[in-house]
Amino acid sequence: xxxxxxxFRGRISTRRAIxxxxxxxxxxxxVVGYLVAGALFGEWSxxxxxxxxxxxxxxxxxxxxxxxxxxxxxxxxxxxxxxRSRELAGMRDQLSEQLRQLRRAEEQRQIGQARYLAVLxxxxxxxxxxxxxxxxxxxxxxxxxxxxxxPAEVLALDSILGLFAPEVHEAMRAEDEALKAAVRISSQVRxxxxxxxxxSALWVETLASVIEWDDGPAIRxxxxxxxxxxxxxxxxxxxxxxxxxxxxTPLPSIKGSLDLVTSGMAGSTSPQVxxxxxxxxxxxxxxxxxxxxxxxxxxxxxxxxxxHPRALSTLECLQQxxxxxxxxxxxxxxxxxxxxxxxxxxxxxxxxxLQQVLTNLVxxxxxxxxxxxxxxxxxxxxxxxxxxxxxxDRGPGxxxxxxxxxxxxxxxxxxxxxxxxxxxxxxxSITKALVEKQGxxxxxxxxxxxxxxxxxxxxxxxxxxxxxxxxxxxSV
Numbered sequence: 001x002x003x004x005x006x007x008f009r010g011r012i013s014t015r016r017a018i019x020x021x022x023x024x025x026x027x028x029x030x031v032v033g034y035l036v037a038g039a040l041f042g043e044w045s046x047x048x049x050x051x052x053x054x055x056x057x058x059x060x061x062x063x064x065x066x067x068x069x070x071x072x073x074x075x076x077x078x079x080x081x082x083x084r085s086r087e088l089a090g091m092r093d094q095l096s097e098q099l100r101q102l103r104r105a106e107e108q109r110q111i112g113q114a115r116y117l118a119v120l121x122x123x124x125x126x127x128x129x130x131x132x133x134x135x136x137x138x139x140x141x142x143x144x145x146x147x148x149x150x151p152a153e154v155l156a157l158d159s160i161l162g163l164f165a166p167e168v169h170e171a172m173r174a175e176d177e178a179l180k181a182a183v184r185i186s187s188q189v190r191x192x193x194x195x196x197x198x199x200s201a202l203w204v205e206t207l208a209s210v211i212e213w214d215d216g217p218a219i220r221x222x223x224x225x226x227x228x229x230x231x232x233x234x235x236x237x238x239x240x241x242x243x244x245x246x247x248x249t250p251l252p253s254i255k256g257s258l259d260l261v262t263s264g265m266a267g268s269t270s271p272q273v274x275x276x277x278x279x280x281x282x283x284x285x286x287x288x289x290x291x292x293x294x295x296x297x298x299x300x301x302x303x304x305x306x307x308h309p310r311a312l313s314t315l316e317c318l319q320q321x322x323x324x325x326x327x328x329x330x331x332x333x334x335x336x337x338x339x340x341x342x343x344x345x346x347x348x349x350x351x352x353x354l355q356q357v358l359t360n361l362v363x364x365x366x367x368x369x370x371x372x373x374x375x376x377x378x379x380x381x382x383x384x385x386x387x388x389x390x391x392x393d394r395g396p397g398x399x400x401x402x403x404x405x406x407x408x409x410x411x412x413x414x415x416x417x418x419x420x421x422x423x424x425x426x427x428x429s430i431t432k433a434l435v436e437k438q439g440x441x442x443x444x445x446x447x448x449x450x451x452x453x454x455x456x457x458x459x460x461x462x463x464x465x466x467x468x469x470x471x472x473x474x475s476v
Contacts, residue, residue: 126223129213133159136218145225147197165193179210179219191226203230241298251291255284293426300433307350307438311461314345314379314387321358321377328363333371336362339378347387348461353434360431361391361454368395382457392453398446407432
């Protein structure tokens with residue numbers, strides 16, 4: 001209301017000013033006309049009066065028009081100025097609101113960071129944040145783990161690389177570069193040898209990841225002291241190795257002797273003795289398989305297996321797997337069926353190790369398939385250009401509570417579902433290790449009571465590998 005009144009009052013003032021200006025111009029031009037007429041005629045006469053009247057009519061209009069134009073331009077300029085003033089006032093309000101939002105966001109960030117630091121400071125897991133290995137934060141657990149009295153002593157270091165054994169420095173630098181280049185946002189969990197402040201050795205399990213810290217990205221290393229666990233694993237592996245080698249030496253001899261007795265070459269035996277010898281022979285075979293599995297797994301874990309990868313036809317691999325497992329399939333009463341692929345896919349793998357993987361999966365499917373049910377083998381294109389082998393059965397499926405530990409060592413499913421076929425509990429663990437050592441992955445789909453499909457994804461060969469160029473063996 002007051003704005004309208006001010007605008008109306010402004011318009012009246014403007015019009016008054018215009019009328020006053022026109023009046024002044026007319027009076028001035030009249031005076032000029034009177035003076036000019038007097039100067040021309042010397043005395044007052046009708047012609048002087050006409051000249052005195054004509055001069056204002058000639059002189060005044062241009063001044064009046066220019067006055068109106070100037071007034072109109074001033075009025076437009078005033079309106080534009082008012083519009084710009086309103087726009088600037090709106091922008092000022094927007095900037096004020098954005099500044100308030102930024103302050104609130106900064107307050108929330110500081111609160112969040114304070115909470116995050118509070119959690120890290122009180123954690124039993126070590127944590128250190130660094131840029132190019134120069135520490136910018138560490139918690140008390142990390143400092144204690146490496147023998148420092150306080151986090152400030154760690155922060156005084158030029159680099160945390162000195163806290164780890166020299167043989168892992170290059171790998172850690174490569175991992176750091178990959179993280180900074182955004183190749184991935186976190187590394188794999190790794191066990192690494194490290195050094196305490198006093199020079200004593202320890203083993204730590206580390207995980208590096210990219211985080212936002214203060215004014216930019218940084219690398220956070222989470223660390224757990226696994227020295228005791230590592231020592232126990234070494235002791236366990238040494239015990240298993242010694243026991244396995246000590247058992248492996250006499251077992252073939254025992255099995256050979258039992259084979260001779262069973263075949264009758266050592267003389268005739270009574271049915272009761274023959275039955276006992278048969279039980280002993282079956283158990284010796286089972287024990288020999290267990291020892292062989294343990295030794296295989298030990299060799300794989302200790303990087304003692306040589307792989308000779310080359311380009312392989314997946315169809316030929318599956319056909320070989322069907323042939324080699326035909327006898328066991330006949331014993332189990334479950335036929336093997338190869339689903340022919342639309343096109344023959346190629347895979348880059350060690351042929352012997354790939355057959356070991358397929359044999360383990362096929363034998364596992366045969367053990368848990370009801371008699372008469374078909375076990376299917378197939379190959380299909382996988383994700384990211386990989387090749388997927390599949391072995392499917394119609395068994396009871398894998399119980400949900402067992403799925404998380406199915407690839408662990410010595411994990412065995414309900415023996416009642418295995419139809420009398422007993423294993424060591426290492427088959428799937430060995431299979432997983434063999435697949436991962438060749439750059440692949442393994443998994444399964446299962447519905448309890450509706451069968452299981454195990455799948456293995458392996459990389460395809462590159463063009464020069466496909467055409468048979470030599471590839472050096474890989475020690476894994």
